[in-house]
Amino acid sequence: MADQTLPIPGSLRATPSRGAALLEWLHGWVVTVDHKKLGILYVVYAIFFLLVAGAEALAMRIQLAVPHNHFLGPETYNEFFTMHGTTMVFLVGMPILFGFANYLVPLMVGARDMAFPRLNAFSFWLTAFGGLLLYFSFVGGFGLYGMGAAPDVSWWAYAPLTAKAFSPGHNTDYWALSLIVMGFGTLGAAINTLATAFSMRCRGMTLFRMPLFVWLMVVTSGLTLITITPLTAAQIMLTIDRYLGGHFFDTQAGGSATVWMHFFWIFGHPEVYVLILPAFGIASEVIPVFSRKAIFGYPVMVAASVGIAFVSVTVWAHHMFTIGMTSVSNSFFVLSTMMVGIPTGIKIFNWIATMWGGKIRFATPMLFATAFLFQFLIAGLTGIMLSVAPWDWQLHNSYFVIAHFHYTLTGSFVFCIFAAIYYWYPKATGRMLSERLGKWHFWLFLIGFHITFDTMHFVGILGMPRSIYTYEADRGWNTLNMIISAGGLVQGIAVLVFAWNLIHSYLHGKVAGNDPWDAWTLEWSTPSPPPVYNFAADPVVRSRRPLWDIKHPNDPDWKYEQ
């Protein structure tokens, strides 16, 4: 198969020249339909763009460190904050979660590949080229201020700022078209994940024996199908407006700015759950293994996840409390938003109950998962604050909102992604990540995160709005902004430590073995890295923790599970 192209060191076979070998190796990655290779491609791609969008954020923080700074002009700043948001959601968040889904779902359900391997490769390359299309705008986009203009209409791109009259040139088109392209890639990945989980499970693995990670990926994929569709529709409508004389959002010809808002947020809010649900899945794998206990309340966890998904499609207009909806509409969206807190709270309690009575080992994955619990708690509570519509009239579009959603997306999603990388890297590469560097990474990132995003809450309460490239010196925001920027720098250093750890450990890391964490799900029964075919013989399971059953033959799970 295409995968067995790495020349074996010391082999007696005639090896091809170095150049040819490299080419063949590269070719192997490009044409691969193996779910594990595609999963790694997704993750590497996402980490690359994490560095890019992180650099954009740092540049913005340098600009905002002092008032009336001239480090970035308004054009560049507006491009950077638009691209930072778009990149983090579409080129980091979505690819990395589908990267993990790709790598882990088949292994966890005991399958040999995804349901549709070719669709899988197609989805990845659509996503990849969509991202390149977006970033090409920095070179080839022609905008309001000449060549090399990236999109600068903010990542929510409210109409009519995106209309031809206010956004001439092509940079907004790069934004719309690349999101359409990536959207189709994402839909393919979501369909594939659903099909794999529903039809490729090994013998004995009923739906209610699937690992929670797989359940959460199923819910996420279902939600993706619901959310990406209106986004893609809206982008097509926008393109029609801009090129074919449509008037959907073109207010100067009677179009509606609020219709765009509805389309965007019926995508945009569930999208937040698309990103956070996989984080829940990761936490639900890592926390039990490092607490040495079965997950507490598995059926409730599944129900809560499905519940969150359903409620999350009814809350979108809480992004629109300030647009002048009626008091009844506002109240409806207050209630629906607050209701999300109920299943979410249940999940937090269940994780704590899982840890209760355990023997918690604080290896790096567990450190990240524990910090996730604290930060997600705070993110949830500030979410409750924002759901209080009158208070949202103050907090909306202030730095408080920025702080809140970075608590969910960085403090929760990214922390879980780091936990996942430390946890599954040994499986994918055969080598452990350095614990020493991992601890450095964790503590630096944790400290930097809190310096930056805790402070942002306060500067928001003091009235600083988002999306501004500079601010007045007399508003009392100067010190706080300097602190926020300093924290950003610490996070940047932490991410560099992480990147170094990835590379260094790949070459010199401790050999992992099949099951370095003494874990319980099927992927740990295969060699690290797993062979192309994953499992030599089709596995058969009798409970949610097949490896526990093997390790504890006198005390197997299937005797006790409800």
Next chain:
Amino acid sequence: MQQGRSHSSSRSRLCTVFMFTIGAVPALAEGPQATPSIFAPASTPAHEIYGLSIFVLLITGSIFAVVAGLLTYVIIRFRARGPDAEHEPPQIYGSTQVELAWTVIPVLIVVVLFLTTARIIFAIQDAPEPKSALEVTVIGHQFWWEFRYPKLNIVTANELHIPASTRDAPQPAYLHLLSADVDHSFWVPQLAGKTDLIPNHPNDMWLDPRQPGLYLGQCAQFCGIEHAKMLIRVYVDTPQQFKAWVKNQQQIGVEDSAAAAGRQVFETQACVNCHTVVGTPAHGTFGPDLTHLMSRATIGAGAAANTPENLRAWIHDPGTFKPGALMPAMQLTDQQVDEILAYLSTLH
């Protein structure tokens, strides 16, 4: 409304104590501040939101204390110690009673929070407009504010003047929000929550500040390149000050022969396409009305103080203060700039 106000003030005393304990807020001074804190409310809508926010903070703060406390306890109490790693802890798979308990309690909290919130939504949003209200039409432009007082026949820009409202003679300002181009959002945190200005979608909001003074705010919806310099200054005047301001604004520009040369330049260049000076041929509406430019403290929607040097630099090239402002650099000679400056200086 009266009832709501007294509620929130008693609540705000409670919260002052609370806030100091968590050390989160700067001093809660009454009246205008340079820092537009949402925790220094100076108008009924802002007060009611503040009271509600403290109530929500107390509830969420308690939830945080309980859950974070539990989590901390678990981390300390149940971390693996010693070498008995061989023995796994007892496996517990769940408990229906416990799950039920931590489902019902959050449901009750949500009910309380929702009812409290809905009460304030209706109190603020559906408050009936009193007859004594001052009506102002606010029009958002890239990147400045137009304020029209239809009943007083006044048009001005960027600096909103409203009278202080008193308990005996309440005179809230009702703002009718429109947009000339893209979405904007009117936000003066000490006076009220923000409301968006959306083309084809008129909105309303109201303020009733008690303390005279200057309240600061700015556009809170990204509206293009100079969104950051679309600042708002709300002058809350005493009734006498407001009367005097209205009288001045209602006058048309005074003919000043010393500035005739400047007026000539102003009226023969493109200035008049965008700017209005009442009583002259200048009738443009694309840019701010300049009839009483000198009565304003800032230029460029707060981008710079209204001093002769700044005004000269602005006329020469608005990009000096506000790169991306829609007013072009008119390529005027230094002499023309001086003459226009002399003319504008007469527009009190």
